[in-house]
Amino acid sequence: MAKRGFFLISFFTCCAIFTACAVQESKSEVPIPENKVPTATLIKVETSPTPQPADKVLTHKPELSVTLSQAIQVFEPISPLEGILPEELKQIVSNPFLMPTEGQDDGHHGTDFSFYSFGKFSSIDNLGVVSIFPGKVSAVISDRPPYGNAVIIETNLKNLSDDYLSLLDSLDLDETIRHKSNLNCPDYSQEILEFSKTEESLYVLYAHLKNEPQLELSAQVDQGQVIGNVGNTGMSGNSHLHLEMRIGPTNATFPQMAHYDNSVTTLEMANYCLWRVSNYFKLFDPMRFFDISQTKP
Ligand SMILES: [Zn+2]
Numbered sequence: 001m002a003k004r005g006f007f008l009i010s011f012f013t014c015c016a017i018f019t020a021c022a023v024q025e026s027k028s029e030v031p032i033p034e035n036k037v038p039t040a041t042l043i044k045v046e047t048s049p050t051p052q053p054a055d056k057v058l059t060h061k062p063e064l065s066v067t068l069s070q071a072i073q074v075f076e077p078i079s080p081l082e083g084i085l086p087e088e089l090k091q092i093v094s095n096p097f098l099m100p101t102e103g104q105d106d107g108h109h110g111t112d113f114s115f116y117s118f119g120k121f122s123s124i125d126n127l128g129v130v131s132i133f134p135g136k137v138s139a140v141i142s143d144r145p146p147y148g149n150a151v152i153i154e155t156n157l158k159n160l161s162d163d164y165l166s167l168l169d170s171l172d173l174d175e176t177i178r179h180k181s182n183l184n185c186p187d188y189s190q191e192i193l194e195f196s197k198t199e200e201s202l203y204v205l206y207a208h209l210k211n212e213p214q215l216e217l218s219a220q221v222d223q224g225q226v227i228g229n230v231g232n233t234g235m236s237g238n239s240h241l242h243l244e245m246r247i248g249p250t251n252a253t254f255p256q257m258a259h260y261d262n263s264v265t266t267l268e269m270a271n272y273c274l275w276r277v278s279n280y281f282k283l284f285d286p287m288r289f290f291d292i293s294q295t296k297p
Contacts, residue, residue: 074161075133075223077289080206080243081113082128082226083121086290092118094240097285103178103277105259110205110244111286113230125239127230129206132289133159134223138203142212144258144268147242148234149209151227154201156250164289168202173247173282183259185273186266199250203281207242208233217253235260245289248281 079086094114100107115124131153139152157165179188210231221227232239257275258268275281 072158075155075159076161076164077132078130078224079290080129080132080204080241081124081230082130084113084118084127088118089113089290090287092124093287097287099283099285100277102174102176103181103279105181105183105276109276109283110207110242112240112242114238114240123239124230124241125232126210128226129209129228129230129241130224130226131206131221132204132223133202135159135201135204135221137215137217137219137221138252139205139254139257140213140215140217141207141254141257143233144256145261145264146235146259147205147207147257148236149212149228149231150205150207150234151209151213151215152203152205152254153221153227154203154250154252156199156201157247158199160202167288168247168284171284171288173284174279175282176279178277178279181273181277183273183277184269185277186270188270188274188278200247201250201252203246203248203252204286205242205244205246207244208236208240210239217255243286244283245286246275246281246283252281 077086079089081089081092084092092113092115093111095108095112097111098108100109113124115121118124121127133153133155135153135155137151138154139150141147141150141152143149157168160168206227208231209228210233211228213228215221215227230239230241236242254271254275256265256268257271258264259272259276264272
């Protein structure tokens with residue numbers, strides 16, 4: 001499970017379905033959940049380059065129908081802030097996302113939400129922070145730089161609705177893994193090579209929370225579950241929520257993560273580098289998820 005006590009990641013014992021494997025081989029495509037595989041893709045995957053006897057083709061069809069009949073619940077994102085609607089989020093962006101230079105820790109890797117007065121609220125401080133999707137806790141960070149108190153929650157892409165999978169596909173995220181950065185990083189190249197990319201998940205980070213997160217690593221979280229309160233911990237100048245989204249291999253966990261402080265351990269730093277600059281966890285603007293929810297009828 002642990003790779004040299006470094007970066008915890010579980011491998012899928014095999015390619016869960018041949019469609020997922022096939023998709024992985026084509027660059028930059030988000031894996032398609034088995035219950036969402038378009039008919040066209042199924043035909044493409046099932047059709048062998050050499051003609052197959054009719055009975056061989058037929059033997060595959062029942063397996064496909066079984067796969068397609070497995071119901072997987074899909075979700076659309078909700079607002080990460082209690083009492084603030086998704087369509088209101090753009091009004092309280094205090095620092096927008098700014099894509100970093102390739103492999104560097106510059107730019108702004110997320111969206112900051114803050115206000116002094118909004119609607120019935122006189123301050124964002126202590127406002128409840130909720131999980132925008134159901135998922136699994138991948139990181140519990142207790143007052144470490146730069147994120148302060150923070151939580152990362154993983155949601156398998158198969159649990160996202162078609163609209164959001166299409167959106168992710170349209171972003172055409174850069175797939176290049178980076179081993180070098182201006183950021184001071186321990187060598188993580190070997191760990192990256194060992195990762196499985198059979199399936200991918202959405203990872204959402206909620207940072208600068210007021211209190212130490214009361215969640216266990218790998219615990220299941222419901223959509224809308226309160227995971228903390230807006231605070232001002234870590235490298236933060238005022239109470240705000242830093243929301244960050246990435247697409248990465250499933251079942252990754254970061255038991256520790258930190259940087260920018262003399263107290264950080266090699267392990268914390270390596271995990272920070274993997275998260276921030278390796279591009280194994282592909283970054284995108286979280287507001288894209290809330291734009292789409294506003295334009296839908
Ligand atoms: Zn931020």
